[in-house]
Amino acid sequence: MTLGNNIQKIRKEAHLSQEEFAELFQVSRQTISNWENSKSYPDLETIVKISDSFHISLDILLKEDLIMVKTFDKEVKSTKKYARALMVIGLVFVLLVGGFGIYSGVYVHTKNKLEKNFEKQLKENDFHKNKEGFYSMNYKDGVVYSVPNQSMPGLLDFSLEFHVSNVYCDVDLEDSYVEITWENSDRFYASARAKKDDVVIGSTSEFKDGDFSDMKKLGDELGMSEEEISQIMDKGKELCEDFYGEK
Incomplete structure (x- = not known):
């Protein structure tokens, strides 16, 4: 029947x-x-x-009714597959929302921590905003340190640190200008340019890894004494740690 x-x-x-x-x-x-x-x-x-x-x-x-039994069986199986698919999609959605919620919390905490520390270091190290929009500090005659005007990337940039973590130093010598840039406390590059014709007269571009810790070699390359360059490098490393050491 x-x-x-x-x-x-x-x-x-x-x-x-x-x-x-x-x-x-x-x-x-x-x-x-x-x-x-x-x-x-x-x-x-x-x-x-x-x-x-x-x-x-x-x-x-x-x-x-074999035809209807087969149809019924197919519909039941399709319904189960659909339900399973919905469960998987729902689970993935919950995990994504939960993961993004956790990341958002970490991001806000990190943002507040890094930006507050940056503001604190500006005050403690006596940095002031200059005309280029950077913050700078006169360390001594002819030696100026500066840092970018920092703020955290947006939430959807998915970054938990500043875009750049640089410290800069400009040294005004008698016949040349020296520029030093720290990418972090252990990594930097430097160059010296003649005032007369703006030609590069010294650079760390050819330095090997061990050369960067040799203050005499660095001073000779940039036209400064070992004592002068050591003092400048120590201060730059200290500022890197102050501004960007908080993680």
Whole structure:
């Protein structure tokens, strides 16, 4: 017996016309006629409603209707797959939202910590804003240190540090200008340019790793005494640690 025959039997045993049966499940009379003649089938939800409404198990309702059993089985499997897919998508979404929430908290904490420390070091080291928009400090005659006007990248830049962590030093010598840039407390590069024709007369561009810690070699390259360059380098390293050592 097909599902259509079973529906017809249920309807007649309940003494319902096709119109009355159709009203129960909010479909048209023609739809009921098509079900009973096996021209079409109810959807999965409606089959369950018929089963519940007339207290007939799905096994009996679908018995011997192999086509409908296969269709029902496919719909059940599709529903389960869909539910599993939704669960996976939901889990991924929760993890993403949770992860972003944790990152946002870490970002705000880091931003406040780094920016407050930067402001603190400006005051403690007596830096003042200059016309280029940097902050600078006169260390002694002819020696000026400077740092960029720092602020943290935006939240969606996904960075937990300043874009640059540089300290600069400009030294005004009798016949040349020396420029030193620290990328961090252990890494720097430097050059010396002649005042007369602005030609580079000394540079660390050819230095090997061990040369950077040789203050005599560095002083000779830049036209300064070992004592002078050592003092300048020590101060630059100290400022790097002060401004950017907080993590």
